[in-house]
Amino acid sequence: MQSSETTQPARQRQEPSWWRHAVIYQIYPRSFADSDGDGIGDLQGIRDRMSYLARLGVDAIWLSPFYRSPQADAGYDVSDYRDVDPLFGDLDEFDKMLSRAHESGLKVIVDLVPNHTSDEHVWFKEALASPVGSPARDRYIFRKGKGANNELPPNNWQSMFGGSAWTRVDGTDQWYLHMFDTKQPDLNWHNPEVHEEFIRTLRFWLDRGVDGFRVDVAHGLIKKEGLPDAEEGQVTNVDGDRGPMWDQDGVHDIYREWRKVLDEYDGDRSMVAEAWVSPERMARYIRSDEMCQAFNFPYMMTPWNADAYRQVIQRSLDEFGKVNAPSTWVLSNHDVTRHATRFGMPNPGTVLRGISLHTEQPDEVLGLRRARASIFMTLGLPGSAYIYQGEELGLPENTTMDDSFRQDPTYFRTNGKDVGRDGCRVPIPWKAKAPAYGFGPDNSANTWLPQPDSFARYAIDVEEKDPLSTLALYRRVLKLRQWYDLGNGEVEWLDAPHKDVLMFRNRDVIAVINMGDQTVPLPDLPILAQSQPETMDGLLPGNSAVWMFAHKR
Template identity: 50%
Template sequence: MTTVSQISPAIDPTTQGAALSDDANWWRQASVYQIYPRSFADGNGDGIGDLRGIISRVPYLAKLGVDAVWLSPFYPSALADGGYDVDDYRDVDPKIGTLEEFDEMVAALHGAGIRLIVDVVPNHSSDRHVWFQEALASPKGSNARERYIFRDGRGENGEEPPADWTSIFSGPAWTRVEDGQWYLHSFATEQPDFNWKHPEVHEEFLKTLAFWSDRGVDGFRIDVAHGLAKDLPEELPSKAELKAMPKDGTHPLWDRDDVHDIYAEWRELFDRYDPPRIAVAEAWVETPERRAKYASPKGLGQAFNFDLMEADFDAEHFREIVTDNLAQSAVTGSSTTWVFSNHDGVRHATRYGLPPREGRPFKQGADWVLAGGPEDGIDKELGLRRARAATMFELALPGSAYLYQGEELGLQEVAEIPDEQRQDPAFWRTTAEDRGWDGLGRDGCRVPLPWTREGSSFGFGEGVAHLPQPAWFADYAVEVEDGVEGSTLEMYREALRLRRELQTEETLTWDEELSSGDVLAFERPGGWLSVTNFGAEPVALPAGEVLIASGPLDADTEGAVQLPGATTVWLRRAGA
């Protein structure tokens, strides 16, 4: 059996050279690999992924060919929301590692030419955070309480919450404390919202951003970036009134214009470093124009667009999304972002094997998982073919591409997790008929990765993984795909290598002759083309050198190359 060290030997970061340039624009067309640390690699055998595990896999990441790693929360946490309930913003969870190991990881990544982006969670803390514990021990109206959003309740004795609002994870958005006041939590009860009108909150996060920047972090992913600024009147609106309010910069809770004053402060700090630290906003907003504000060079500089995550595998829809987002990035001077899978959604290899979502964001997949699993209405082979084609499409686009751990293996979503082993509050705080998000919550995309075809956790670690891995994970292990021509892993490696080689200006030109019906083609500077067949029937390809294809190509009776359905090819035109 292949061992962990044979797949990805540990490295000594002190022997690594300075492989990073000082290019301030490195992020504009970077390929970024998201690591959910508790599920990537377990270095000490306790069933939980850790920094030691990540360090051991740096050679794997380097061979994959990514430009940066985005590390999801690794801070001390009770895991009420997968680490997005933070106890201490300037430390490492002891179950994941130490600050010394964090420094070692940064050195190892940088030595391999890979930059590091870390998650920051500024909308809310954990209820175990020292500030919130101080707030609970302090009286009404105290400075400690003012760092959060506390209100008196309604009713004769304040027994009713200040408003009938519902949290993102369902259930009330207000929780009562011992002295009768209530605090706001937009997400889980264990995640009290900060009051960003308080100057100490500003100061605390500037210290946090500087703390990690000084340790070599290259950038930050800002969680719930559209939620920090709030303006709550004395008499709070009802849930129905709140829902009816436009999210045009004036909403009491979401996407307020004044949130950008916070990010202007952050930008001043980021620009003190050489090269400047980068940031990308997770901002679920109403329009591309609203999203563009987060990508301002005077603010965070870049913002996620999740449009392709919500799109069916459809040529017309993909073209519309790409055109709109490139236009918006041109307005801001930023570069756009592309993503198909992350820690919050059904993996796209599964999503594309299911019936079309038809405009139902975050609900596609619910019927499948509630029905019992992959055998109920999912075409896994078609889903993987489409996912590979979509990824090749993504990697050909100008802008930065965000990849989620395991997608390079073609991993499917895991539905078969016993209820008692699920961890996501999106599962536990909703009903069986409406599980929220994607059916059974988000645990299915957070199952620890398979590295070997055998072992108690398929090479994830020496012990049993913290979320159960299905037996079919053996077929997707790194060991199974490594070096195998045509495997999803090798396709990703070659596509990422070519992407680095071919990327130049951040422009594309739609090839109108080739783009028709189910076919979408565009040309990049340098004379190379990306052609995707979104349909089922093969189509003719123009003459040229095939650089890479997401699957086998066909030939017609006369020997001309044909592009099968659900396939993308990159080619260089003859004479280019």
């Protein structure tokens, strides 16, 4: 059976909302491309590489935060929501980057961080300088401590980065809430001023021409009234107990308010929620008058198992379909271990964080093989898909980074028990034989995190020349996805030849993903793309995948 190009004309899209079927490429700005040699990526670096993104075949890019920030949490501690941090450029450079993206046919989504500010935000400085009960303090969540001398936190909530979620204000009986780092105080979303400030921020970026927002910690803005203690074991778990600090009903009023603002603008502006909740709860965020999308974290957390994937895919389609919303499909981002590495672990797919030089190492070859197969599932499904920068290269995690280089606050707040997210945030390689693998300008070897030696074989200039590279595979699969309009299709489950095989049809494409080690038979149909270069001869090897044309020629 030979690979076959199709000549079937593309279907006409009837759905005007671009985000319902878009493939969106996440850029972590400090690790994408460095234009000035300081070792940190920037907006000009993104602008200079825009042709690469356009050629890849994605529809949009999403930028992690580039706002003014002390960088205590890599920019997720914002001190000014309406300015660019000098590390990344300035507003003029942002406008140039945005213009270049639009000229290249790419939409641009920017991160919004509404759960907390930096402790260096003007509001929090004013709060600390103001008395208890003042309007300035009411923008945040201050409470009196417990104990005879107020020496205990107001409740037992734990920070997502480790330790207590409360910090005491020196010399007072007051504590402030921070569900993340001490330098990220949570805002009080019961305060009208907070609402007004973020609407101004939305309008600021919408007026500049951005196409939408990714909303950080979208499920965390409203806390349960009275801030009661959490029960033992209550954590952020997509199918577990919500806890009094997550997924409270009041968040939906905020997003309805925001959606009205977005709908005032032309161009079908979009919002996507980072909400770590079950598919059933997630569907509430994407009702017609709220968000447009929500990240499908249950899909990302699924182990390498055909039955598990079938269940989570169908569950997602069912729940999202109830509110007539598209599902999203994502396997990696800046907060979790890269899936090319997760899939190479003994229990593949289950490790989200925590691989270091002190722990068991992945099988890099097997992980890459499974990662290449996984895109035939992810990009074969209807809805919107997200690609994390470097994923298209098959880039693995840096699992051998010396601890002295770590910068993630999680590592420090847990005393190293959780090594944090630095491994997936390492600058990506552009040129195999250049200093810093071409991340910066010529002869600049600076990188804010160290790159492993293995990155040389994943460099873009190497993969550009190899027709069998992961980059070439992504380009082909993305082109076929667009050609057959799979983002606007539907899933029809097919009988698989083995329990380890996932098999479905979407429009005129049949996806066959073999998640086992055993070779299985294939239908007698033309192959459109295959994850491995082996000759098929009617058989699909283990840990590999194909797309087939659903009709015999």
